[in-house]
Amino acid sequence: MPKRRVTLAQVAEEAGVSSTTASFVLSGRTDMRISVDAQRRVREAADRLRYRPNLTARGLRTNVTHTLGLVSDTIATSQFTGEIIQGAVDEATAHQRMLFVGETQGNLDLESRLIQELLDRQVDGFVYAVMGPRPCAPPDLLRTRPTVLLQCIADSFDVPNVMPDDVGAGREAALALMAAGHREGVYAVGAHHRSERLPEGIPAGRARMRGVEEVLDEYGVRLAGTFQCRWEPAESYEAVSSLLDSGIRPRALICANDRVAMGAYQALQGRGLRIPEDTSVVSFDDSDLAVWLRPALSSVDLPYYEMGRLAVRLLVDPDRKAGVHQVPMRMVARDSVAPPAGRTDPAATRSGGRA
Incomplete structure (x- = not known):
C-alpha cells in the first residue's frame, strides 16, 4: 500500500506545538510571536517526518499556488523556438514556481479549453506566446488574470509584451x-x-x-x-x-x-x-x-532563451510594467x-x- 501523506497535525504533535503554530512556522509567517526554540522544533519535526505541504489546499486558502501557465500555438514543438520553453522553465524554477506548458496548434477551441483547465488548477498567471512576432488576439479569459504576452502584437491588451529587437x-x-x-x-x-x-x-x-x-x-x-x-x-x-x-x-x-x-x-x-x-x-x-x-x-x-526567462520574470514581478519589453539581438x-x-x-x- 502507498505510504500515507504526513499531515500538519502530525508535525505539530511531534514538535509539541499547536497546528496553528506549526502552520505559521512552515509557511514563513513572521507576524506571530513564536519562540526561536518552537520554530526550531517544528522545522526539525518536519524534516524527520519528511513533511510536504499540501499545495492544493494552501492554494485554496491563499489564492496563490506557485504555478504558472505557458500557452502557445506551436512554440513547444518547433525545432527553432524550443529555447523559449527552456528559458521560461529555468526562470520559473529560480522563483520556486512550477510551469505548465500547453500547445494549441492554433486551434481556438483547444486554446479555450486549455486555458480554462489551467484556471481550474488556479495557476497564478499566464505567458501567452506565439511563433514569431505577429498580430494576434489573446482570449478574453486572460484579461482578468496576470498575463505576459510573448511575440504577440495585441494593442488592446495593456500588459507586458516581450519582443525581440x-x-x-x-x-x-x-x-x-x-x-x-x-x-x-x-x-x-x-x-x-x-x-x-x-x-x-x-x-x-x-x-x-x-x-x-x-x-x-x-x-x-x-x-x-x-x-x-x-x-x-x-x-x-x-x-x-x-x-x-x-x-x-x-x-x-x-x-x-x-x-x-x-x-x-x-x-x-x-x-x-x-x-x-x-x-x-x-x-x-x-x-x-x-x-x-x-x-x-x-x-x-x-535570443529565444532570454525571451522565455524575461516573460516569466515579468509575470512573477508584482510591479511588472505594461508595454513592450525588447530583448537585444547581437x-x-x-x-x-x-x-x-x-x-x-x-x-x-x-x-x-x-x-
Whole structure:
C-alpha cells in the first residue's frame, strides 16, 4: 500500500506545538510571536517526518499556488523556438514556481479549453506566446488574470509584451557590412516577404529592414535591390540565381534568415563565386545552420532563451510594467563577411555617416 501523506497535525504533535503554530512556522509567517526554540522544533519535526505541504489546499486558502501557465500555438514543438520553453522553465524554477506548458496548434477551441483547465488548477498567471512576432488576439479569459504576452502584437491588451529587437537586429546586420567597407552592390533577399496571408509582409522582416535602412542612410548607402521570396532555401536559391543569371554579381547579401542564406550559398557557389571573397553574406536567427554552412555564416541571433526567462520574470514581478519589453539581438560574426574585392582598409572608405 502507498505510504500515507504526513499531515500538519502530525508535525505539530511531534514538535509539541499547536497546528496553528506549526502552520505559521512552515509557511514563513513572521507576524506571530513564536519562540526561536518552537520554530526550531517544528522545522526539525518536519524534516524527520519528511513533511510536504499540501499545495492544493494552501492554494485554496491563499489564492496563490506557485504555478504558472505557458500557452502557445506551436512554440513547444518547433525545432527553432524550443529555447523559449527552456528559458521560461529555468526562470520559473529560480522563483520556486512550477510551469505548465500547453500547445494549441492554433486551434481556438483547444486554446479555450486549455486555458480554462489551467484556471481550474488556479495557476497564478499566464505567458501567452506565439511563433514569431505577429498580430494576434489573446482570449478574453486572460484579461482578468496576470498575463505576459510573448511575440504577440495585441494593442488592446495593456500588459507586458516581450519582443525581440528586430530593428536592432537589422542595424547589426547592416553595420557588419558597413564595417567591412561595403558601399555598393548590397542586396536584400527575402526581406519582409509579402503574401496573401501577410500582404504587408512578415512583421519581423519589416522591422529588420527598417533597421538595415537606418544604418545605410547613416552611411549614405542605398540597397542595390530587394528580392522577395518565402523564407525557405529553395525559394532563395531561385531568387539569387535569377539575379546572377541577369549578369549581376552582388557584393553583399542580407538574407532574411539562415534558411534563406543556405539557398543563397548554393546559388553563389554553384556559379563559382566565393564567400566571402566575391560576395559577403549576413543573416538572422543564428540557428544550427549558421555553424554548419561553409564558410560559417555571420548571423544575428534570436535570443529565444532570454525571451522565455524575461516573460516569466515579468509575470512573477508584482510591479511588472505594461508595454513592450525588447530583448537585444547581437551579431555572431563568423567567416562569411570580408571587405569588397580590391578593398582592404574599410576605415579609409567611410564617407560621412558613422565612423
